[in-house]
Amino acid sequence: MNYQNSLDFAKQLDERDPLKEVRNKFYIPKDTNGKDWLYFTGNSLGLQPKVTADYIQQELKDWANLGVEGHFEAKNPWLHYHEYLTDNMAKIVGAKPKEVVVMNTLTTNLHLLMVSFYRPTKAKYKIVIESDAFPSDRYAVQSQLKFHGFSENDLIEWRPRRGEELLNIEDLETIIDEQGDEIAMLLVGGVNYYTGQFLDIKRIAKIGHSKNCIVGIDLAHGAGNIQPNLHDSGVDFAAWCTYKYLNSGPGSLAGLFVHEKHAKNKDLPRFAGWWNHNKETRFNMRMPFDVMEGAEGWQLSNPPILSMAAIKASLDLFEEVGMDALREKSEKLTGFFEFLINQIETDRIRIITPKNPKERGCQLSIQVKNADKSLHQKLMDHHIITDWREPDVIRCAPVPMYNSFQDVYQMVSILKELV
Structure with missing residues (x-):
């Protein structure tokens, strides 16, 4: 123009x-x-x-009038409330509905995902991040390294070239070519918080997978902003908050993506809770743990409805636009x-x-x-x-x-x- x-x-x-x-x-x-x-x-x-207050007020009204029966009798029954968010959220990040769930907050979700996907061995244990990653991501991966008995020195930084601010993806290729046999995982911000650079997520996944590295993406500054096409990209997992471009309110719940290639792998180690148990038998109470397929299999707890109501208000607007x-x-x-x-x-x-x-x-x-x-x-x-x-x-x-x-x-x- x-x-x-x-x-x-x-x-x-x-x-x-x-x-x-x-x-x-x-x-x-x-x-x-x-x-x-x-x-x-x-x-x-x-x-x-402007509609957010109405969405939250509906749940407050149902709580006032129905009490615990709101789980089943509310206008939007609370038992299944997270499912009302799935389709619209999946469209925003370019995923299949089974690959997406709204739960917890961003860094919590990253840690839960790394429980499953960061599985270091003595030979393959290093982690790659961008050098100017958002501090929370850096703290998270540093703590994961320490938790598994490794050092912060085992964190590899993908840096801009001297005198430049932006990352060059050819430099990531060099890192993986030279050290890929020792690298277990890449965790990269899809949109860098500082420079605003939108990285080629699909190419990052291809580079990481060439040496059998797990690839995760932080979309805190991407969800609702760019179109990451997570399913087609082939990344293993991703997580994002909803209070930035997704307009869900301060500290609201986050989103999580797990590629469908991992959907039926019940052998993936993970932390367990009531809400990632098979929903068909969840209320039998004394059943042995039976993890759900797909992204829902990383949930832990009964979700907070009032936060989800605010997210639903925004996602409905995204669907409209x-x-x-x-x-x-x-x-x-x-x-x-x-x-x-x-x-x-x-x-x-x-x-x-x-x-x-x-x-x-x-x-x-x-x-x-x-x-x-x-x-x-x-x-x-x-x-x-x-x-x-x-x-x-x-x-x-x-x-x-x-x-x-x-x-x-x-x-x-x-x-x-x-x-």
């Missing part, structure tokens, strides 16, 4: 946007004068859909955003996110020269909500669900004044 640097052009883009009315389905934070803030932090916490339409708008939004930033005549800032729209989601990471966080604070003072990541990056995510082209234009106009 041939973008133009003007408010009128931004208004034209909004007018032609087939998703322009979706913004009205969300609560936008406002200043004391009732004016909308410019919210660019859906990569940390998505905004609240569709990921194809969201990705199309996302590429236009970031394209316009990138164009406008590049029009600013300064050497103080630059974008480190990939230029190719297919290699990024809706986040652009702005690196600030000689950073001291002051620019980020000045944006906040102007009611522009971005987030800061040490040492020198302002992360901005124009989310296609609720951000407009005018949001982008206004934000960059203020940014230009500040730099």
Whole structure:
């Protein structure tokens, strides 16, 4: 698209946007004068859909009126509530329904998955992550190494080349070629939290599997943002949170994927609980443990319905809008955003996110020269909500669900004044 640097052009883009009315389905934070803030932090916490309160209120009403019988008699019976989320969540991440379940929180799910899939031997025990992985992922794999009697030195980092910020997949091929016989597992962020780089998940899986390494993906910054096509990618497992692009509320439940090639392998070691026992005999109470097939076989506990109600509200909205339409708008939004930033005549800032729209989601990471966080604070003072990541990056995510082209234009106009 041939973008133009003007408010009128931004208004034209909004007018032609087939998703322009979706913004009205969300609560936008406002200043004391009732004016909308410019919210660019859906990569940390998505905004609240206006229907969320109704979905939660329905479960509160059924709890009040039915008590424990709500498990069977509620409008959405609680006993099967997690199943109401499965189909829509599977579409978002490109999986078969049997490969997906909503449960627990992200790092908890990663640990439960590693119980099954990180099975080190004396010869094959190392783990690969990206060098700038999200801290929680690093802590998780370091603790897994220690738990199994290995050292943090057995963690291999896939690093950008000297003087670069982005990862080169050829370097991962080199790591696997040279050390693959000692590597048990790769755990990689599908979209890097810092740079916003969307990695080639399918190619990563192929590279890892070439040396019989298990491949896992953290989609915390990918689910609801990009289309990872998890089933076709061939990765062994994945996990993601739902409170960022999936708009389910702070600290809400997470999602989990296990490829169907593992669905019937009941010999995989795993932790057990009531909710991953065969649902047909679960209430017989004294039956020996019989693990369920598919992703449901990693559940442990009776799920929290109020959190799931918020997730259901958001997933129903995703089903209405569709990921194809969201990705199309996302590429236009970031394209316009990138164009406008590049029009600013300064050497103080630059974008480190990939230029190719297919290699990024809706986040652009702005690196600030000689950073001291002051620019980020000045944006906040102007009611522009971005987030800061040490040492020198302002992360901005124009989310296609609720951000407009005018949001982008206004934000960059203020940014230009500040730099």
